[in-house]
Amino acid sequence: MSTKRHWEDFVPGAVEIYGPRLVTREEIVAFAAEFDPQPMHLDEAAASATLLGGLAASGWHSCCLLMRMLADGILLGAAGMGAPGVDQVRWLKPLRPGTQIRLRATVLEMRASTSRAERGFVKFLFELLDEQDAVLIDLTCSQMIVRREPGAPT
């Protein structure tokens, strides 16, 4: 039997923390050059004249770093089937070069699929934290995960 985590292994209210990971200036600039080449993500001088007040990662870069920690921390060890989307992304504080980030994952809600007995949904709140536990970005997202006991009463 698979040792991967199944839908039944997640518990509403559970909180897990993953990381840390150091985010470098080099990766911030490289990501921005490829996907979000706005001056505030590429150049200190240009960035200091913007609302960010200095060089900071693209909000999409923060999402991608969160995704990587989510994959390593949860999904690669779970019978995951993907996600239909993301409910809301909030870019709350700039992600600066040299920050040690962590991912906080909170299980908000669980429900069995009504149409497919073999799967369930786990709705997570994901928060990217800095060293002082400030939330840099947050997003909510429902992951589809295989049920160990398809169709069992919930």
Next chain:
Amino acid sequence: MSTKRHWEDFVPGAVEIYGPRLVTREEIVAFAAEFDPQPMHLDEAAASATLLGGLAASGWHSCCLLMRMLADGILLGAAGMGAPGVDQVRWLKPLRPGTQIRLRATVLEMRASTSRAERGFVKFLFELLDEQDAVLIDLTCSQMIVRREPGAPT
């Protein structure tokens, strides 16, 4: 005076299309290896056994490709100030290797900031399209943009 587009230059209901851009297998796999190393984004055989039914880009990769077309098409030519977040992201259809994608940007709503006379918000619907105009992902997002005439009646 700046020739960049300001808040007043956007019109509710306006639709613009950007691209195309060819998405290769190589970039799909490279992105996944860095940010979303789930087998369905890395390997054809593993992907064919999943809900995606074959290799497809990470949903976050689709978002980043959309962002790049948004930057090139609109933001780098506008007096943009950033965005506070994203309202909702829906991953509707898999993005396959070899697809020519385009971005469709629709202005949903405009409002002046009530607290800052120099800025306004433009709420967009962004859709990533394939060659047949099928929507692969969509998201809504409010961009902050500098007003040409701060505080003028709207």
